[in-house]
Amino acid sequence: MALKEKFTEADWPMVLEAPMLAGLAITAADPGGLIGAVQESAAMAGSLKDASAGTLAAEVAEAYKTSEGRSAAMDGVKALVKGKKPPEITDAAIARLSEILGVVKTTAPEEAGAFSEFLIDTATRTAEAAKEGGFLGFGGEAVSEAEKKTLADLQTALGGTAGV
Incomplete structure (x- = not known):
């Protein structure tokens, strides 16, 4: 049985939102320019690409290969x-991720820990993707204070550990 089949029709789209929300929480915490946004989006995509086979994260990544899967995720995120405003988006994304992880813990408890770590890894990769506060690529910091705080908040909400 595919892990997707364990979730209700209402819950599966929420699960699909999770990687986007993990990256979005970071991006909204310290919005940069266009190049930074592109780098951060690429980091989110890389996290999906690297998801381990046979895991919930891999099934989510597989769903993103279809227009239906991407649309389901995007519709929830847009709503x-x-x-x-960006700070409200960060808070809303973290709260929603906590809610989604609760659904995963109830529906597929054997996947909850790995999925939590996958989401924290996605957020960490996003935070590390673009320097913040520099000029033309010089100076700045790899992970801003706002991003570090958001990562800590995500770790608290998702019960995971990841270092930056």
Whole structure:
């Protein structure tokens, strides 16, 4: 049985939102320019590409290969962020990720720990993808204070550990 089959029709789209929300929480914590946003998006995609076979993260990554999967994830994310400013988006994304992990713990408890770590890894990769506060690629810091705080908040919400 595919892990997807364990989830209800209402819960599966929420699970699909999770990687986008993990990256979005970081991006909204310290919004940079266009190049930084592209680098951070690429980091999110790389995290999906590297998901271990046979895991919930891999099934989510597989779903992203279909227009239906991407649309389901995007629709939920768009609804969550509509009308919100970046700090509110970060808070809403973290709260939603905590809710999603609760669904995973109930529905596929054997996957919860690995999925939590996958989401924290996705957020960490996103935070490390672009320097913040520099000029033309010089100076700045790899992970801003706002991103570090958001990573810590995510780790608390998801019960995981990851270092930056």
